[in-house]
Amino acid sequence: MPLEKSRPSSSTKKRVRDAEATKLRILEAAKKEFSRNGLEGARVDAIALDAKANKRMLYHYFKSKDGLFRTVLEREYLNIRAEETKLDLENLPPRTALETLVRFTWEYYIANPEFITLVNSENLCQAAHIKNSPTLKTISQKFVRRIQSLLDRGIRENVFREGIDAAQLNITIASINYYYFTNRFTGSVIFERDFTAPEALKERITFNIETICRLVCKN
């Protein structure tokens, strides 16, 4: 007879039914499955199985496969923006701040390979899921403004060139990092080198920082 069975502590009690935990398990499983197999390739049964949840719950919480995908994708966007926000760009010398940003983007893609394939899936269906998400627009604009003020500061301190568009710079920084990862499989075959080998990674990030610095900095 377990003595404390009927009096679990409020913080550690084992809840047999826990909506939030179930939702999270489903979201994690969905992120895995969607990123591995794409939106069409993903199987809701596989998600339910991996989440140790019943398929019924998936439809209960997220309405449909697309609803689930939308939620997963939005969370991922929010996550990368949240991480970016943590960067202390404002208190670093402009050139260091720029390099920090490039390096962050690179390392985020390494640590979160799912993000890239999820975004690819969303673009395959022409952004159908995020089309009406004002949240994403807001946080992204905030970020562009942040880069713009970094550029402005660099110009004031006479280390950055004038006339660089913050949005274009943003896109370019993402490009040179994103492309390398999303195409690492075909790239490794075509160029006959392992794109994910440590030396290859190091060579690439160095090249990318050089690319951005030469684009933005004076001299």
Added chain:
Amino acid sequence: MPLEKSRPSSSTKKRVRDAEATKLRILEAAKKEFSRNGLEGARVDAIALDAKANKRMLYHYFKSKDGLFRTVLEREYLNIRAEETKLDLENLPPRTALETLVRFTWEYYIANPEFITLVNSENLCQAAHIKNSPTLKTISQKFVRRIQSLLDRGIRENVFREGIDAAQLNITIASINYYYFTNRFTGSVIFERDFTAPEALKERITFNIETICRLVCKN
């Protein structure tokens, strides 16, 4: 009674049965369907219908859905490399040659949006289809060498910097063009601007040429 029914001219005779033409129709339809919906999202019935061919023929010529995808993808790679080869990089001043290459890549993606989504699909399945294609390796290496010799020439003529890796440069040129297109849907939502509007396109290609020139050229 048609007089010449039994004696069609060898060049213009209307063949009711034409294996090559049927194959081509299937390949064109497959390219459309695969690029629009991805590998998993593509429907073989839709391909057969669009090709005005029987589904059986598709399996007859290409063995399987994956066999068909492999053929489509290889043709697309061969096509872009063939077009690249036509560029007269060797007889242009280095800087002009470089700009020509960037502009070509850009315009190729505009004219052949299918290429990008096909490559994305191939990377989603970790390059399973092209893994054992020696043809692709050969033609790609040839291209890297071509860029290398352009870089060498630029250095000799004292307009390019030294120490730039041709493969990295190749990847970067592809990156800044490819990323913009593959993510044009999410990009248009997030940045609240139409990525495919003529002015946006013009602004982007200008920025890209600037990026590459600053990376490669002296001053």
Added chain:
DNA sequence: TGTGTAAGTAACTATACGGTGCATTAGGCG
């Protein structure tokens, strides 16, 4: 002109898929 081969067709199959109806049960709250 006859014939073997390859091009082409239609109908079919087994299954895997996204999604649902309905019964059951845990547990928070009064």
Added chain:
DNA sequence: CGCCTAATGCACCGTATAGTTACTTACACA
């Protein structure tokens, strides 16, 4: 304690899917 809501489980559905079987037909060539 007992009730009511929300969490969960099970079994099921209609359909769409990749792939196939068995057949017919055009035509190149002898």
